[in-house]
Amino acid sequence: MEQGILLFAHGARDPQWALPFEAVAARLRVQAPDTPVELAFLEFMTPDLLEAGERLAAAGCRHVNVVPLFLGAGGHVRKDLPVLLQQLSALHPDVSWMLNPAVGETAEVVEAMAASALRMSAAR
Amino acid sequence: MEQGILLFAHGARDPQWALPFEAVAARLRVQAPDTPVELAFLEFMTPDLLEAGERLAAAGCRHVNVVPLFLGAGGHVRKDLPVLLQQLSALHPDVSWMLNPAVGETAEVVEAMAASALRMSAAR
Numbered sequence: 001m002e003q004g005i006l007l008f009a010h011g012a013r014d015p016q017w018a019l020p021f022e023a024v025a026a027r028l029r030v031q032a033p034d035t036p037v038e039l040a041f042l043e044f045m046t047p048d049l050l051e052a053g054e055r056l057a058a059a060g061c062r063h064v065n066v067v068p069l070f071l072g073a074g075g076h077v078r079k080d081l082p083v084l085l086q087q088l089s090a091l092h093p094d095v096s097w098m099l100n101p102a103v104g105e106t107a108e109v110v111e112a113m114a115a116s117a118l119r120m121s122a123a124r
Numbered sequence: 125m126e127q128g129i130l131l132f133a134h135g136a137r138d139p140q141w142a143l144p145f146e147a148v149a150a151r152l153r154v155q156a157p158d159t160p161v162e163l164a165f166l167e168f169m170t171p172d173l174l175e176a177g178e179r180l181a182a183a184g185c186r187h188v189n190v191v192p193l194f195l196g197a198g199g200h201v202r203k204d205l206p207v208l209l210q211q212l213s214a215l216h217p218d219v220s221w222m223l224n225p226a227v228g229e230t231a232e233v234v235e236a237m238a239a240s241a242l243r244m245s246a247a248r
Contacts, residue, residue, distance in 0.1 A: 003245065005241060005245050007241065009195070009196075010196075012196060012198035012199065013198065013199065014196075014197075014198045014199065014202065016196075017197060017198040018196060019196070019229070020226075020228040020229050020233070020234055020237075021195070023234045024234055024238045027234065027235070028238050028242060031238065031242055032242060032245075035245070065241075065244060065245040067240075067241040067244060067245070069237060069241075070195070071144055071145070071193060071194070071195060071228075072134075072136060072138075072140075072141035072142060072143070073138075073140065073141060074136035074137065074138045074141040075137065075138065078138065100241075100244040100245075101244070102144075103236075103237045103240045103241065104144040104195075105143070105144050106236075106240040106243075106244075108236040108237075108239050108240045108243070109144070109233065109236045109237055110144055110147045110148055110151065111151065112227075112232040112235065112236030112237075113144075113148045113193060113232075113233055114148050114151035114152050114155065115232050116191075116227045116230040116232045116233055117129060117148065117152060117189075117191040117193075117224075118152060118155055119230075120189060120191060120224040120225070120230075121127065121129050121156075121159070121189040121191070121224075
């Protein structure tokens with residue numbers, strides 16, 4: 001059954017804000033060329049989670065990993081996202097939507113943030 | 125002249141939200157044991173930037189690298205943070221406060237987010 005990845009970010013008024021998130025999506029599309037990847041936003045930017053999820057379902061995905069591109073898991077990840085996922089699940093009951101931890105809570109990202117902070121400090 | 129690192133995160137109502145940011149600070153303190161490191165928040169959590177900056181100045185830091193622990197650089201990084209840094213600069217004119225890019229905009233963190241998303245997807 002086809003897998004898909006649904007990245008979920010906060011969104012902001014400044015279009016430049018989205019660049020790192022678009023870079024993550026682009027990187028995943030290179031690293032997993034057979035896996036459909038969509039990037040969705042909670043607010044200010046499009047597509048929203050329902051529209052991006054719809055695209056993955058239309059692409060034939062039956063197992064979608066939802067990955068919150070948030071550093072900390074606060075209300076947006078713990079409360080807003082589950083509600084949106086319930087709506088997506090009701091619209092597409094034939095797809096399993098799997099909620100993952102916020103990337104910021106993973107060891108890779110914590111290590112990378114520390115490495116980045118250290119490199120920037122050493123360079124000045 | 126003594127260097128310091130001032131990490132700046134958004135803050136949230138949920139205390140658990142701060143865990144990844146505290147992990148970054150802890151990691152830096154291990155990796156750079158001679159460099160004072162403080163973690164500050166924009167809202168909901170303490171200390172704020174002025175209080176954390178005050179601690180670094182009191183510790184004898186004369187060059188402080190301010191590192192925004194944000195994924196994208198929106199209004200908080202582009203507008204709120206420079207205003208706070210001006211206040212800090214006015215209070216401590218003998219310290220140079222150097223503003224760095226948001227960690228989420230660095231290659232290390234973009235790569236780590238993609239790796240983390242890929243690992244979580246592969247595991248399910």
